[in-house]
Amino acid sequence: MDKQVRIGIDVGGTYTDGIVIDNHSGEIIAKEKVLTTHYSKAGVAAGITQILNKIMTENNISPQEVVFIAHGTTQATNALLEGDVAPVGIIGIGESKRAEQETRIENIELAQGRYLRVSHEFIHLKDLNNHTINEAIDKLIEAGAQVIVASAAYSVENPEYELQVIECAKERGLYATSGHEISELYGLRVRTRTSVINASLIPKMMETAYMTETVIKEVGIKSELMIMRADGGVMSLKEVRKRPILTMLSGLAAGVAGALMYGKITEGIFLEIGGTSIDMSVIKDGKVMVKNASVGNYKTYIKSLDIRTLAIAGGTMVRVNDNEIVDVGPRSAHLAKKDYECFISKTPHEIKVKHISPMKDDPGDYVIAEIEDGSTYAFTLAGAANALGIIPEDDYAYASGQNARLFWKELGKKYGKTSKEMATEVLKRASEKVWATIEDLIEEYELDKDFLTLIGGGGSASVLTTFLAKQNGVKYDIIENAPYISTIGVAMAMVRERIERSVVNPNTDDIKKIRNDILNKIVSMGALEETVEISVEVDTQKHILIATAMGATEFKQQDLFTIKLAEEEIQSKVAEAMGVDTSNLAKVGEAGNFYGYSVEMKSKGWLHLFNKKKKIIVIVNDEGVILQRKTDSFIAVTTKGELRETLKNLTEEHSSYSVSGQNIPSVYLYCKGRTFDYSGLVSVRQILPIIDIDFNYMENNEKVMILLVKK
Known part of the structure; x- marks a missing residue:
């Protein structure tokens, strides 16, 4: 088989990382870092050029061998944080005073003293024509607008008026976008605001997209460049040009994508721990948790991963006052422009403990060490972990325990403690802050602590993950190639799309339509149709129909570095994960490459008496x-030919009933290497027509395993 590779590039605030993965085996061929080229004339594209030339030349990779290339970028996030956005002019369209009010968005404060500038014109529907549109555009340009947003009442049902405005703007050489391109949900004000934020990013993102695309073409790579999205998938440059807002927070999403695809994590809390912060996210049933992103305290209709961030990481500094540790963080050694004490290249002979304010207006009780030559070092969490000897020698964050202990011995001596006591207390304080957020995630997403696993990623994964897990009695795992997990996530990410549509009491035709629409959309974005998996959910309270699709460009997720196990090995894996003996397992189903087991567990009763x-x-x-x-839950095995009848009978048998009617269990199907998630649908009538579509290509004797879960 010819050599084929996937390239991932992660453009960070300090470094641009590149990684090459063999498309067939999943083997990592190369890993490289260069400084991010923020101030180059070509911007971050210059760093991407450096990375590509380096990894392709040194590993004899020809442009024809690159079947997938993607990069994650913090540009949209940074632009919003720094206020580096274009002024936006809104043309509101409607027939009422309310439509005028809801399309009138005020300036949006992105950070203290930094605003997204917005101007507004309104055209009554009866007066809408090319002349009035161009008059409105003239006024908006005079007010400073560089991008036009068209926002019409009910455009999710009929976008023609918004399209008319966009056409007029583009004829005049202006960037333009609209509400219906961003969201199909009702809520004119939120839809307009989301469109405004999206529009403000277009000029900058277009400039970078063009430069990056030019780099790829100059190198000779034919594969289309893909960009990381905030929900953990990737999108084409064509889509980025229309919806750059979807890349917002994509830097955080890359690590989670790596945990899912490379680490094959299906359940747990993923902790990506760097030098300045820790990002925490829940993975449940092989899915990431998403929520509506906010900008400047305003809700948008953009979905991003639910990632909780704290200023606790490998480089986090320590605060000591009146002989007590008063806090850990939020300042890090990087922000204080200090090296870590544990990574000193020589053994110090004289160590003095001093206090500083790392940044203006910070408290003056952050501790640092000064050695005999006058150089200073920060006391860090990485130093504490190395002083305690809890980081393995082959780990990215490992440092000489001897040097770390010298520093922490001196710190402890100053405050009447041993180095071990001081380092342990600091790690405990950090763990308590992180665990408080983890407890919130456990409660919010109804995770079972008995099965909880903390998965550590990032360069400082071993600094905190092990200690945190042991302190709180849960399992842990450090993901392979943890320091590069974000870049791996970029290289392996799937094409992803989501449609949310306002539909009151959706019927079968509505569900079929949204399923067909998202399939067409994701295929047009570059996904191979045979790899696409779709889930449809009905939100009966908000009257929203939600379709999520994920697909690959060149490979199927399950095909990467697959190692098939014998059934005895599979049973051992299940028993180990569940913390039981194999004698507690009973096989209750099998279909294709999937197995179902019933596991008998014992849990302690009240006061451990029962x-x-x-x-x-x-x-x-x-x-x-x-x-x-x-x-x-309940498992049954049937065939494709008998699936409809079996499912009708089983859902009837396992349903519960209330004043609102029948409550069917969540339905999942497994067969022939594919999984089908129908848990978001609320009736068998909704499920059966979709099953007919999904299983149309299968033979009638194909085995199907059914999992029903009580809601």
């Missing part, structure tokens, strides 16, 4: 990756 037994259903694939762990 032992309770409970059964957990586990779905696992032939690689030993656990896909589902569910209580109150």
Whole structure:
């Protein structure tokens, strides 16, 4: 088989990382770092050129061998944080005073003293024509607008008026976008605001997109450049030009994508720990949790991963006052422009503990060390972990424990403690702050602490993950190639799309339509149709129909570095993950490369006086990756030919009933290397027509495993 590679590039605030992955085996061929070229005439594209030339030349990779190339970027996020955005002019369209009010968006404060400047014109629908549109554009240009937003009432149902405005603006050489291109949800004010934020990013992102695309072409790579999205997927440059807002927070999403694709994590809390901050996100049932992103305290209709960030990481500094540790962070050694004490290249002979204010207006009780030559070093969490000897020698964050202990011994001596006591107390203080956020995630997403695993990624993964897990009695794992997990995530990310549509009491045709629309959309974005997986959800309270699709450009997720296990090995993996003996497992289903097991678990009762037994259903694939762990669930195996009738009978049998009617269980199907998630649909009538579409290509005797989970 000819050599094929995937290239991922992660453009960070300090470094631009590049990685090359073999498309067939999943083997990492090369890893490189260069300084991010913020101030180059070509911007960050110059750093991308450096990375590409380096990794392709040194590894004898020809442009024809690159089947996928993507990069993650913090540009949209940074532009919003720094206020580096274009002024926007809105043309509101409607028939009422309310439409005029809801399309009139005031200046948006992005950061203290930094605003997105917005101007507004309104055209009554009866007066809408090219002449009045051009008059409105003239006024907006005079007010300073560089990008035009068209926002019409009910444009999610009929976008023709917005399209007319866009056409007029483009004829005049202006950037233009509209509400219906961003969201199909009702809510004119939020839709308009989201469009304004999106529009403000277009000029800068277009400039960078053009330069980056030029770099790729100059290198000779034919594969289309993909860009990381905020929800963990990738999108084409063509889509970025229309919806740059979707790349907002994509830098945070790359690590989670790496955990899903490379680490094959299906359940747990992913901790990406760098030098200045820790990002925490929940992975449940093989999915990432998403929420509506906010900008400047304003809600938008843009979905991003639910990532909680704290200023706790490997470089976090320590505050000591009146002989007590008063806090850990938020300042890091990087911001204080100090080296870490544990990474000193020589053994110090004289260490003096001093206090500083790392930045203006900071408290003056952050501790640093000064050695005999006058150079100074920060006391850090990485130093504490190395002083305690909890970081493995082959780890990215490992440093000489001897030197670290010298510094921490001196710090402890000043405050009447041993180095071990001081380092332990600092790590405990940091862990308490992180664990408080983890507890919020556990409660919000209803995670079972008995099965909870903390998955550490990032360069400082080992600094805190192990200690945190042991302190709180949960399992942990440091993901392979943890320091490069974000870049790996970029290289392996799937094309992703989501449509949210306002539909009151959706019927079968509505569900079929949104499913077909998202399939067409994601295929047009570069995904291979045979790899696309779609889930549809009905939100009966908000009257929203939600379709999510994910697909690959050149490979199927399950094909990467697949190692199929014997059934005995799979059972051992399940038993180990569940913390039981294999004798507690009973096989209850099998279809394709999927297995279902019933696991008998014992849990302690009140005051540990009574032992309770409970059964957990586990779905696992032939690689030993656990896909589902569910209580109150049931498994059955049928064939494609009997699937409709079996599913109707089983959902009837396992439904509950209330004043609102029948509540069917969540439905998941497994067969022939594919999973189908129908948990978001609320009736069998909605599910069956979609099953007919999804299973149309299968033979009638194909085995299908059904998992029903009580809601």
